[in-house]
Amino acid sequence: MKLTPEAVAELTGGELSGPRESFKITGAATLEKAGPGDLAFLADPKHTLLAARSNAGCLLAGPNEEQALKNFKGTLILVKNPKLAFALALTALERELRPTKTDFQHSSAVVSITARLGKDIYIGPLAVIEDYAVIGDGACIGAQCFVGAKAKIGPNTRLYPGVKVLDNCEIGERCILHAGAVVGADGYGYTSDGGLHKKIPQLGRVIVGSDVEIGANSTIDRAALDATVIGDGTKIDNLVHLAHNVRVGKNCLIMAQTGVAGSAAIGDSAIIAGQVAISDHVTIGENTVVMGKTGVISDLGPNQIVFGHLARPRAQAMRIEAILSNLPKMHAAIHKIKKHLGLQEKG
Numbered sequence: 001m002k003l004t005p006e007a008v009a010e011l012t013g014g015e016l017s018g019p020r021e022s023f024k025i026t027g028a029a030t031l032e033k034a035g036p037g038d039l040a041f042l043a044d045p046k047h048t049l050l051a052a053r054s055n056a057g058c059l060l061a062g063p064n065e066e067q068a069l070k071n072f073k074g075t076l077i078l079v080k081n082p083k084l085a086f087a088l089a090l091t092a093l094e095r096e097l098r099p100t101k102t103d104f105q106h107s108s109a110v111v112s113i114t115a116r117l118g119k120d121i122y123i124g125p126l127a128v129i130e131d132y133a134v135i136g137d138g139a140c141i142g143a144q145c146f147v148g149a150k151a152k153i154g155p156n157t158r159l160y161p162g163v164k165v166l167d168n169c170e171i172g173e174r175c176i177l178h179a180g181a182v183v184g185a186d187g188y189g190y191t192s193d194g195g196l197h198k199k200i201p202q203l204g205r206v207i208v209g210s211d212v213e214i215g216a217n218s219t220i221d222r223a224a225l226d227a228t229v230i231g232d233g234t235k236i237d238n239l240v241h242l243a244h245n246v247r248v249g250k251n252c253l254i255m256a257q258t259g260v261a262g263s264a265a266i267g268d269s270a271i272i273a274g275q276v277a278i279s280d281h282v283t284i285g286e287n288t289v290v291m292g293k294t295g296v297i298s299d300l301g302p303n304q305i306v307f308g309h310l311a312r313p314r315a316q317a318m319r320i321e322a323i324l325s326n327l328p329k330m331h332a333a334i335h336k337i338k339k340h341l342g343l344q345e346k347g
Contacts, residue, residue, distance in 0.1 A: 003093055005058045005075040008039065011092060012085035014077040017066055025058055027097075028090055036074070039093070041086035060085045100140050100158065115147075118155065136173065148184065154210065169222065172210035172232070180217040183208065187221040187228075187244020187262060200224060202244060209233070209250070215240060231268065249286065267302060277309070 003025045009016050026037040031047060034040040034056035041060040042051040048068045051059060058075045060082040069076055079085040102120040105111065109127045117129075118137035129135065129147045136155035141147065145159045148167035153159065157175040165171060166184030177183070189200035204223025208230045214220070215238035220228060223245045230236070231250035241259045242248065249268035254260075258276045266272065267286030278284070278296045285302030295309030 003039075003089070003096060005077060007092070008058065008060075008085075008089045009077050012060070012077065012079050012088050014060065014079035014085060015063075017076040017078055018069075018072060018074070023057060025089075025093065028086070028093060029056070031056065039086070039089055041082040042069075043083045060089070102138065102140075106143075112149075124161070130167070142179075151184075160216075166222070167205075169206040169208075171208045172212065174211050175208060176213045178214065178216040178218075178238070181214045182219045183214070184222045185219055187224055189224050189244060189262075204228070204244070206230075212236070215256070218242075221246075237274070243280070255292075 004022050005016060006022060008014070008025065025039050029035065029038040029040055031040050031042065031050050031054045034054055036055060036057045038056050039058045040054055040056035042048065042065060045065065048065060051061065052069050052072050056074050058077065059072060060077050060079055061069060062082055063078045063080070066078055101122040105123040106125040108125045109123045111123065111129045112131045112133065114131045115129045115133045115135065117135050118139065120138050121135050122140045123129065124141060124143035124145065126143055127141050127145045129141070130149040132150045133147045134152045135141065135147070136153055136157065138156040139153050140158040142159050142161040142163065144162050146164045147153060148165060148169065150168045151165050152170040153165065154171055154173035154175065156173060157171055159165070159177045160179040162180045163177045164182045169184040171177070171183065184206050186202040189202055190197040191200055202222050202224050204225050204227050206220050206222050206228045209232035211233045212230055213235045215236055217238060218236055218240040220230065220242045221244045222228060226245065228242060228245055229247045231248055231252065233251040234248055236254045237256040239257050240254055243260060243262040245263040246260050247265045249266055249270065251269045252266055252272070254272045255274040257274055258272050260278045261280035263281045264278050265283045267284055267288065269287045270284055271289045273290060273292040275293045276290050276296065282296055283299045284290065284296065285300055285304065287303045288300050289305045290296060291305065291307035293309060294307050300306060
């Protein structure tokens, strides 16, 4: 496939406008840096003048921008959502510029004779696939990856170099696991005996749904007995830690350096920003947004936006939190008193 403006318009449901000369799109760039072979997009009307002057060969823009872009020299494609259309086009362009290898097994890979391998899969150098593992059709197992015994990798899923999917864990279809991600390490489970910490064996597993992305060096621990679960469509950033028995719903966004303690539950479509800390056994409702560096120590209902965390001695912190929750009432009472005493500020 050669990506042309006509192909982009068909792919994105857009309408071609302006010069119709067909050419192959060889790259993508910003409005400022795009050249004649590049695809660019205009999402913010405040950049319309910049877009009109861009040297991009092909430009995605909203339908209301056609008149403002009448002097654009390249091919214009009008779409409802230029940013989404750009993402769709980039996906097609990536397949051309960085095609995934298929139907290949490197001679240095170690694959158990009991493993079940699908069609058109790629297994890179020094990869290891253990007994009774299942690799779905079209999957890509990068260099130095490890797929443990009885683990399952779904069709068209890609494991970048150095990914570890440990015994009995399951990854769904069309997932992307970036370099260094670890799925199925033991959960952090111990019990104390005379001041010594005794390990509690972690016999559960991890189940990752379909269309999930897990960032580089993120770790998802196996459950103690049941399963740690990541729902379909969830996107996890780099350096995220999900502890044992955590359950994450569908279509969630979890950003870098977040830590989620054991048995916490995150509802569908929740957004967890960077460096958030979520305590064990806490439930976060669907569509709730937890802003960056927030500490969550109690349940949150659905459809909320929450923020804030300061480290203080626990008793003091709890007293402050109790007072803070009453601040609106206290403010109203003070305002009423000042009004009674005639002390309101003028103007």
